[in-house]
Amino acid sequence: MTHQPRLITPDVLIIGGGPAGLTAAAELAGRRAGKILVVDREQDAGGIPRHSDHTGYGLRDLHRVMSGPAYARHLLQAATAAGAEIRTSTMVTGWADADTLDVTSPEGRYRIRPRALVLATGARERPRTARRVPGDRPHGVYTTGQLQNLVHLHHRPVGKRAVIVGGELVSWSAAVTLREAGCTPALMISQYPKAESYGAFNAAGRTVLRVPVATRSRVTRIIGKGRCEAVEIEHLDTGRRRTVACDTVVFTGDWIPDHELARAAGITLDTGTLGPLTDTALRTSLPGVFAAGNLLHPVDTADVAALDGKHVAEQVVRYLNGERPSDQGVRLIADAPFRWVAPQLLRPQDPAPARGRLLLWTDEFVRFPKVTVRQDGRVVSRRTLAWPAAPGRVFRVPSGLLDGVSPTGGPVHIGLR
């Protein structure tokens, strides 16, 4: 190859211009941490909120509520105004060497070697194939991401009658989008005994959404040649099966982080989240490489991702100033019914996690969760929280519960009672 790729060397490279990446950029540029570059592979920065055209964004970080697209524009504007450079249609495709990334954009193929790197690549929903749902392969089977892209960014029609698979927050978001596109959400299918995310909506919201929910159920087959005609569903307890007619199926939730770059660099992943394993300063196992947002906790709300970005900025500045972490530390481990906890590493002298919260994902609904922290067979702390642990959304635990943990002890287990 005759082509000698150009190399650019910003102080900080942020991969991913979603709420986490843009907020980190605004914060870093505001602190004059040198040249801050954000790259995003989409034509426009903003991440998922760009196509999530309904209200519900910005509460925790901006203390007001706005639509996804407005929120995305706001974050982009703030990052640009603070002096960060944002390059869109710019995709990081891999690592040229341990410190250098390969990039493809209409401006060319080039390389970036930053002093510090923040991975903020977000998460995606597992599509039907990854969930191993057999059957035909007709048109009309989407994830919420694809559905929202189709409807809100490309203004394309979808079908007339949809089945929504999943009972997470995002599943209701899918219902809203379907309604807007003139498609009736005929049934929601959830493996849980209750579509617990109901609780996240107020009574008014629920009446507007009114979607029948088949609980304790799963999709066992997709039916239809050409266009989708029906799905077969099974009740998990009785094993009874039935088919439900629909021309559209939306697979929602069931997130997996976009961890390709992290994995390619050999960064240690957490087996629960499948995102990079980080400490409370959001450092990954690779010095100088940080991570933030839904890459770490698939999937939380956008404002929490944004506040991760704010949190990581300060840690990046410290790193640029030469501060290095203690090599001591204890692992946090999520015990069932928790599926994962983030972050996963507690080191002496490190800050409290972003917002002073640990984030967890539960597989069971517990209305009055008594959270217990144990280390080396000893109960470190125990507290009943005032909010339920509900499947389908992140469960937040004040990090103060870790105060009694010994930084030189064994792994710390977080469980319910």
Added chain:
Amino acid sequence: MTATPRSPHDGVYDVAVIGGGIVGAAIARELSGCDVSVALLEARDDVGDGTSKANTAILHTGFDAKPGTLESRLVARGYHLLSAYAEATGIPVEHTGAVLVAWNEEELEALPGLKEKAEANGYTRCRIVDADEVYAALPDLGEGVLGGLTVPDESIICTWTTNLALATDARQRGTTILLKHAVTGVEEGTEATTLHTAAGEVRARWVVNAAGLGADHIDRLFGHDRFTVTPRRGELFVFDKLTRPLVNKIVLPVPTSRGKGVLISPTIYGNVMLGPTAEDLTDRTDTATSEDGYAFLLSKGERLMPRLLAEEVTASYAGLRAAIDRSDYLIEASPEQRYLLVGGIRSTGLTAGIAIAEHVRGLLEKAGLPLRTREELPPPPRMPNIGEATLRPYQDGDLIDRDPAYGTVVCFCERVTEGEIRDACHAPLPARTLEGLRRRTRVMNGRCQGFFCGAAVTALLEQHQTDDGCRSQHKDNR
């Protein structure tokens, strides 16, 4: 002779080939290299939309074929012909080699016999190796390997590009490609045969039946009753690209009487594949995947490579082999009818396609159709590279500098660029559907299956179809 399209001067083609799969496309290409007019009739809206799109994509050496059969001869010859053709056209191919793995005493004892069989097929490079050597080549195999047989030349190839290259080549040599032309009736005349199709009549002096799963139906329309096709379903899992480092070679099971069994193979696109199953059906359109198929594959995979199963599945699909009630290809000419049947191209047709075409040409000549090779043929098409082994457009800085559309990544998981989508929509055999575009570019075939790019790809396909024929979407007017 020139390379101008040879259309029939009297509305009657010299040869009509039924079926636009790999076999039919290879035959059309071969015949249109001669001084005859050729039509290729395909029932669907694209070539390569039948069995040829859904197989294991292995370029077989033919080491394990039944010695002395037509199949064994044509697979061995096809291996060399397709390898050379891939080189000339840019069909992605990787000569990874295979290891046939024995998991129990019985299988271990079968290895010497398999080596002898390979030699009887003219393939002399197999070697019997011990368990250590198997694990050295494939460290992530499950526990319990007793030994293996290496097949250093077994290879992986892109089945989609193979079909497209052959059909494009045929077209450039003058074949008329008639899509959406399902043959439903046959009328034999003294001079020509009339084929009734969904899109009208097509007349030809000679007819070649390469209709795959439908070949017995066509054969009956010609008044024969020699065979019945049984659709034998094969289901497969495609694992995430992050698994590719686990599998650098094709992992073959010891074959049984029921078939080749479940294998693990790298794909040319950088994934790992597990499958196929083998299940006889009655419905020739049933390419659905099934619960039982999944369960079977997962149980096999658990044994073969447990680490693989912990990874994400990117896709699953099923293909139907055109199995018939005899253990060889069924290729026969009926000179009095000016008709030739190519049937029972079960599980090796991708590899053997070009060799089958050569064989068919010989049979047609013998049956009385004069076939003279034209002197000046257009060069074979240069196909877009959708394989991982050589430079892809998104990695090619010079190309992007010349045309930034190759620097705009549209499908992130598969790194497919706007330039490639544009090109596929304006190719000699253009993509007209999302499925066609997927096979030409890999777009939407990745781990997100359209979460990020599905809507954008749909829009691009539409945009490029509305200005069909206009190929000026370049640098200056983007």
